[in-house]
Amino acid sequence: MTEDIGAFVPGPRVRIEGQPGGPLSGLTFAAKDLFDVAGVPTGGGNHDWPTGRPVPTRHSWAVQTLLDAGATLIGKTITDEVSLGILGENAFDGTPVNVRAPGRVPGGSSSGSAAAVAAGICDTALGTDTGGSVRVPSSFCGLYGIRPTHGRIDTTGMLPQAPTSDTTGWFARDAATFARVSSVMLGEAIPTALPNKLIVAVDAFGFADPDVAEALKPMVERLTMVIGGVREEIMAPQGLSVWARAQRTLQPVEAYNTFKDWLDTGNPRFAFSVAKALVMGSLTPPAEQSWAALMRQEARGRMRYLLPAGTILCLPTTPFPAPLRGQPLSVLDPLRDRITCLCAQGGLAGHPQVNLPGAAVGGLPVGLSIIGARGSDATLVAVAQAMERAAGA
Template identity: 35%
Template sequence: MTITKHAVNSPFVLTPPINEEKPQFALEGSSKGPLEHLGLAVKDLFHMANLPTGAGNPDYLKSHVNARKNNTIETNSTVKALLNAGAVFKGKTITDELAYSLHGQNKHFPVLTNPAAVEHIPGGSSSGSAVAVSSRLADIGLGTDTGGSIRVPASYQGLWGMRTTHGIIECDKMVALAPSFDTVGWMTRDLATFELVSKVCIPAHTQRDITGEPRFGIAHNLFNSALHKELCNAWIEENLRPHVNTRDIFSDKLDLAAMNTAATFRVLQGNEIWQQHGQWIEEEKPDIAEDIMSRLLWCKTITNEQVAFARLQQHNLVTHLEVLFQDIDVLVIPTTPGIAPRCDADSTTLANDRNSLLALTSLAGLAGLPQLHLPLFTLHNAPCGLSFIGKKGNDLALLALARKLESR
């Protein structure tokens, strides 16, 4: 079984019917439900009955199809829930290799165009699911977020997207990257659809409301781009301050560089990545993009001492955020430093962009908190926005706040 060939810029690696002569595409679901008629694009990390999972790499696909040949493949529980709610499966989508990138570029597939900003990269690693939604080939883009793989493409393509509270949605029957940080998430073009999907996927018993008047903390020092900061401040002054309780947070309360968030995340994530994929990499010697392979081989070098120190730093960060959230309910930060890099950006520019991204995305990742991206702005004809980070279990509460603000 091989990956299906698709036209240039198709976000799909596999679409039904899989084989017209010998039908093997059969998924249980419902034609009725709250998601009736909504098209579903599924990142090629989620296992689905009778369909291969390639994790963005042809060698992974070949080796793991052979390994699973005599085993029954079951469908991931979130995919099942969406199908049972009436969603219509449109296909499996391109992911950056092993989901270990934030740029949405995969050398094994045709280059994906960012429909919202054609001269800029689409963002990853849930790149195909995002492109499927932003190009209107699907209504729901199912993906994963470990270090920003939902939030980054959502920001770069002007979509709603969320990293859910870690652990509230089971990451079953899927290819893991770093289980302590892996989450299931989704992207849509509008908030109404996003809410419908969220209520299907997020178990109600995991959620808690924000009691009383919500208190918003504005992380001013994290808005680095002058124009981005200007847009964000204008939106905050018009939409937040007149209506809700806001508090200003500066570098003395939230200094990501001093907290070493990006480096801490890289070590802890990298240690788990090698545990997940190291043996396969050494035995199969797969063909993987140079930048990703370089990071994978670095993962192998991480020492127990580095992991122990990173866990201490993670503990200190979580403690710091717990104190911060005693005075606020929602932390407002930029989702990404700005708009997506240009398609012709060199490797140094992309590496620097990745470091800047991780400094922001690792905040919620290290603490296991929910983060909702709001697609609010356009800079130089390219999308970007800001995020609401809440306490654990505030996923649906963040959506309710966004809905209330949008209705004003």
């Protein structure tokens, strides 16, 4: 596959060989431009962010971990500005090409990482997920992708956005590579035992476009055969849009607090949608923040109730396939809101979630997500492997 898909940050491409003999020897990876790489400025998707900041002298924990395991870093990838985006269009660096859905966005904010893996340029890639930034591009690009349990992965050397929701994630095209990388990043072997109970989130399937729900039916049937016992439940009794509103309240407030000193002293340039999110975060009343924090507690309680050990839940990762590139804000804003309705549980409750590729609508990828109890990350990876085996049986 040609590498001219706009996945990597402009300028000379960094390459760092992995340690020989490790469990990931022979694999290549890319890192979203939120992760520090020694000797390379961390751009954060905004050309004003590196100004006046020292160049990192150490690799981020995630980059170092993959290098120590033998994987070779081949470059840093484009991200939505300071990870405040979900579609993958960057006003400074452009939009990476989604080879699985030509003419359409790759999804963001881990757009370059997902695009590079989908195109076969690297075997795996690091992304981040605050409000859906690994899960969404995984669905749009037809990849395995994980949002780990919040707090499970060391985020040292990763540019933060909203720390109570931020996670480090990664992508792969096949379940075997996904499992190899996941075992290293999670620091544990992938188990052989699988969960024995499956919940189908009927509110989430009802919220997705009808053709998406229909396209995912064979995957749900396969998952039922892999797991066994199945039942239907409503994931968000208060409403998916209510959970989304809570996440859209908490995340911009935290993002504003993360960047407010830079905004004050640097007056940086932003795309309008990014600037608007930061402004809204700065103006959110304390009463609204308090309501959202209470709703987060409700969401956490609901997910704990639904997901004891041995149980997983499935839902569409995104309500629709990748939208067309270059659409006006009046079209994109409602799409972002709908995506958040299926992604808000990640930032609110912090449970691990894995996107499973394997379905399509009109030739465009759509993913099925599985969510487990906090700490069950490796078990979800085992389910991903079992699903791939079942598909090939």
